[in-house]
Amino acid sequence: MPSLLLRPTTPCFLLPPPPLRHRRSSPLFHKLSIQPSPTSRKSSVSLTRANTTIISSLKPFENVKPYLQSESRTILAGWLCSFVSVVSLSQIIPRIGSFTSTLNANAASPLKLRNSALVLAALFLARVVAGYLQQAYLWEAALSSVYKIRVFAYRRVLERELEFFEGGSGISSGDIAYRITAEASEVSDTIYALLNTVVPSAFQISAMATHMVVASPLLTLVSAMVIPSVALVIAFLGDRLRKISRKAQIASASLSAYLNEVLPAILFVKANNAEVSETVRFQRFASADLSERFKKKKMKSLIPQIVQVIYLGSLSVFCVGAVTLAGSSLSSGAIVSFMTSLAFLIEPVQDLGKAYNELKQGEPAIERLFDLASLKSKVIERPGAIQLEKVAGEVELRSVSFKYGEEMLPVLDGLSLHIKAGETIALVGPSGGGKTTLIKLLLRLYEPSSGSIYIDKKDIKDIKLESLRQHVGLVSQDITLFTGTVAENIGYRDLTTGIDMKRVELAAKTANADEFIRNLPEGYNTGIGPRGSSLSGGQRQRLAIARALYQNSSILILDEATSALDSMSELLVRQALERVMQDHTVIVIAHRLETVMMAQRVFLLEKGKLKELSRSSLLGTHKDSLSSAGFVI
Numbered sequence: 001m002p003s004l005l006l007r008p009t010t011p012c013f014l015l016p017p018p019p020l021r022h023r024r025s026s027p028l029f030h031k032l033s034i035q036p037s038p039t040s041r042k043s044s045v046s047l048t049r050a051n052t053t054i055i056s057s058l059k060p061f062e063n064v065k066p067y068l069q070s071e072s073r074t075i076l077a078g079w080l081c082s083f084v085s086v087v088s089l090s091q092i093i094p095r096i097g098s099f100t101s102t103l104n105a106n107a108a109s110p111l112k113l114r115n116s117a118l119v120l121a122a123l124f125l126a127r128v129v130a131g132y133l134q135q136a137y138l139w140e141a142a143l144s145s146v147y148k149i150r151v152f153a154y155r156r157v158l159e160r161e162l163e164f165f166e167g168g169s170g171i172s173s174g175d176i177a178y179r180i181t182a183e184a185s186e187v188s189d190t191i192y193a194l195l196n197t198v199v200p201s202a203f204q205i206s207a208m209a210t211h212m213v214v215a216s217p218l219l220t221l222v223s224a225m226v227i228p229s230v231a232l233v234i235a236f237l238g239d240r241l242r243k244i245s246r247k248a249q250i251a252s253a254s255l256s257a258y259l260n261e262v263l264p265a266i267l268f269v270k271a272n273n274a275e276v277s278e279t280v281r282f283q284r285f286a287s288a289d290l291s292e293r294f295k296k297k298k299m300k301s302l303i304p305q306i307v308q309v310i311y312l313g314s315l316s317v318f319c320v321g322a323v324t325l326a327g328s329s330l331s332s333g334a335i336v337s338f339m340t341s342l343a344f345l346i347e348p349v350q351d352l353g354k355a356y357n358e359l360k361q362g363e364p365a366i367e368r369l370f371d372l373a374s375l376k377s378k379v380i381e382r383p384g385a386i387q388l389e390k391v392a393g394e395v396e397l398r399s400v401s402f403k404y405g406e407e408m409l410p411v412l413d414g415l416s417l418h419i420k421a422g423e424t425i426a427l428v429g430p431s432g433g434g435k436t437t438l439i440k441l442l443l444r445l446y447e448p449s450s451g452s453i454y455i456d457k458k459d460i461k462d463i464k465l466e467s468l469r470q471h472v473g474l475v476s477q478d479i480t481l482f483t484g485t486v487a488e489n490i491g492y493r494d495l496t497t498g499i500d501m502k503r504v505e506l507a508a509k510t511a512n513a514d515e516f517i518r519n520l521p522e523g524y525n526t527g528i529g530p531r532g533s534s535l536s537g538g539q540r541q542r543l544a545i546a547r548a549l550y551q552n553s554s555i556l557i558l559d560e561a562t563s564a565l566d567s568m569s570e571l572l573v574r575q576a577l578e579r580v581m582q583d584h585t586v587i588v589i590a591h592r593l594e595t596v597m598m599a600q601r602v603f604l605l606e607k608g609k610l611k612e613l614s615r616s617s618l619l620g621t622h623k624d625s626l627s628s629a630g631f632v633i
């Protein structure tokens, strides 16, 4: 029996909703608009620009083939059931005729009648059961294939370099989410339609064609001549449908992307009285979606009708001509037999047309889904990259330069910096000075344009990415917490392998978070709401520090949040930082003078250059100079 339990266990975390976009008149709409997939016509240009490697540009179904092959047993089981179903039907039809004759015969024996009825019932049951199993097996194959494609696409998306998510790809995360959810579901519908139609229809067509040849080879030949003209029309309309479907998918993805961007920002929307204008924006997205989807539905309804008209029309003309030519050589019995078989042939031929429709409609979804997985990350792990077991925490940058795009100005320009193991340094500088960029390079989220970065004298390019990011902990300015419990958020690294509660509690204590966590209704098992919305700013910061401590890395990067905390919360966070600084190499992107003063050395990052500042000079610096250097006064 098909095992339809395909779903993996529900993840404990819901990822933060992805951002979106739009296409239309306003600049915001432009900013939000979803781009056609990177492998569409224009994509070759953008791909070249992105200097990415195309793994696969094969036709959509070439990509799906391996996944279908992995389900070949289930598919064969489904087709076998369809064969049994057709055979049962072939047996039922003549038996119904003879059963009716037996009923009409005066001398019908009750035993004979009962036996005929039993055989008919058994055949009918066999057809019903085989029909059900056929559909169940084929759905299992289609859904399982798409489940594997989804997992593959998602894994490849997560493997992409940060630039892919920061606008370099032109694909918004709302679009990605739409492809992996709704469009993947469409792919399973397409696969199912094909599996459930092509082979079962072929069985029925073969059976009926055999009957037709027996009845009249000439008329069969005439009927066969109609098929190429129908095929031509189907191919033309199918191509139109594919284009319309692609537009419809892009419109739906835009709608989904829009919602993914606006709903998480509901506080901002309400605070700006933007409910009405957001409703208008929603209407624009929804109406674009409506119009594209309506076009698609109309085309889908039109195709079978046109095919039917052409098929029956051409066939009638041909048949009348052929019957006239064949003249008396065709008996009335043969004509009846031929026409009956033809009637049963039309249904599967129409089904094939519908399956072709499904294929053309699903093709863009398949393309868009595989486009996500078709490009390799630019940040590649070298063969033979090493695993760092223990790290002392020495960090060195040698002549590091970086720019986000070929035509852009350098953000970092030949930076050199040596941080000793266990040292705390503060990075200060004006907004946009490149502090966060420097951290991204240290975590190898981007590659420097030139120069190298070393940890414990090892070039980070020679270290396994997982190992590097294990030894470098990050508390970012935009604190990211997920729906889940406090413990799950602190032990995020071990979410799927098993969280160590002792380490969670230790990390929380060091981060000054243990006390408030214990006061929560269920302590460490308290849910913190979407994105940690049920916690205060200071609590969220301490939780983020605890999470970085849990991973036990020797190097910690703290991007100090600039949002104002009350003095008590600030004191608690600062105490946590002091403890962390005792046994870690710490790079703190500091915005407050008090935090800067906790560091042993202070560096100003401005106009791509790094300059060491003396702590004493900072104390005497004028307020205006401090705020132009990025301090929150």
Ligand SMILES: Nc1ncnc2c1ncn2[C@@H]1O[C@H](COP(=O)(O)OP(=O)(O)OP(=O)(O)O)[C@@H](O)[C@H]1O
Residues within 6 Å of the ligand: 166, 404, 411, 429, 430, 431, 432, 433, 434, 435, 436, 437, 438, 630
């Ligand atoms: N993904 C990106 N693509 C293109 N340019 C970027 C990208 N990220 C940052 N930049 C640009 O790089 C420069 C440095 O940005 P960065 O975020 O590193 O500054 P920062 O010093 O951390 O600023 P802040 O203190 O405001 O957080 C800015 O001009 C910014 O616009």
